[in-house]
Amino acid sequence: MAKMMDKYTVIQVYEMLKAEKSPKKVAEKLGVSLATLNAFRYDKQNKKQFDALKKADAKKEADKEMGLVIEDKPVVKTVNVSKEKDKRIEELENQNETLQRQIAELEKRVKDDEVAINDYSTRLNQYVEKHKKLDELISEKDDKIAELTQKREHNFGKSDIIESKDKEIKQLNDTLSRKNDEISRLKKKKDEVEVARKKATSELNERSRKYESLMKTATKDFEANQKEIKALKAKNAKHVNDAMEIDIMVRQIESEHAEKSLEQSNRIAELEKTVDDWKGKFYDLANAHSALEDEHETLTRKLDEGSLVTNISDFPIQIHPFTPNEAEITEISRNMGINPPSHYRAKDSGMDVIQFLESQMSAEAYKGFMIGNILKYATRTGRKDEEVKELDKIIDYAQRMKESIESGRLNGQ
Structure with a gap:
């Protein structure tokens, strides 16, 4: 039976003893008697190797406790480690x-x-x-x-x-x-x-x-x-x-x-x-809205007094003639799908409501009116008309206000 231990090394037997903690279980695993295992362990040459392995393990544990050795444990992010x-x-x-x-x-x-x-x-x-x-x-x-x-x-x-x-x-x-x-x-x-x-x-x-x-x-x-x-x-x-x-x-x-x-x-x-x-623009819009309300009260009062001029040619102050590029407006309107109806145009002058308001309002009130409409269509986008049409209306208001500012018509009022 002693010859059966020849196929095992001291290191293998030491690792098994360290893992099992019971020499009897190790002997059963190796298929030998406990006496044969003990004879192998306490053989003069083998005992020296066992003692050396124990000292090495003890030193390693001491180094770990002192923080001299850090044991790396690989982390594998997988499901199922092939159990x-x-x-x-x-x-x-x-x-x-x-x-x-x-x-x-x-x-x-x-x-x-x-x-x-x-x-x-x-x-x-x-x-x-x-x-x-x-x-x-x-x-x-x-x-x-x-x-x-x-x-x-x-x-x-x-x-x-x-x-x-x-x-x-x-x-x-x-x-x-x-x-x-x-x-x-x-x-x-x-x-x-x-x-x-x-x-x-x-x-x-x-x-x-x-x-x-x-x-x-x-x-x-x-x-x-x-x-x-x-x-x-x-x-x-x-x-x-x-x-x-x-x-x-x-x-x-x-x-x-x-x-x-x-x-x-x-x-x-x-x-x-x-x-x-x-937020800043909203505060500007609030101021413009307040000015617009003042302007509205003035226009209402004038209508009540009968002093509001309804014919552009009879207007008492000098009004800069509004001559927009019709071809350009037509092309923009066609591209945007915006066709202002005829009932939005004045009978005598041919101007639509926005052009009329530009000629009647102050620059600050007109800007507030235009920004207010831009915000109105921006906040209701996709909830009333088609989204594209709402966005086209926003672009139309912004384009008109930009042309008025660039042409100097607002600065001239």
């Missing part, structure tokens, strides 16, 4: 260990049978030697009987001598009879030993055939298991590589997400700035 494959590998290794134990048991039984056969052969040889000696002794007795018979014939008449010789012959015959019986028993025993030997030989041959068959099967299973373990390890390595690639991709996505988050933060800041600007 089923590891379980399968462990099952195959357990099967290999079981087969190795069975093979060791068969080898022991074969050795025991060989010892028994050798014992039977030795005992058979001893019986054969005894049989030869008995044959020699019987031959000697036969010679002695013949010699005594001759003497008896020669000394016929000597009754005392004859009687003595007869007794001696009788004793020799009794001895011969006993020896013959012993020879018969030895022959019978020899036959039994021969039958037992043949039976043992037959059983040994049968066991040898079974052992060879089992060895072939075990070898095939072991090779198949080794191939499967190799394939599983290759797949596991591929999964680890895939996990590393996924981790790189995740880091790239996180980096891109951070960049997008920064862009969105900048965009939010711009929008907040735009909101602040629109």
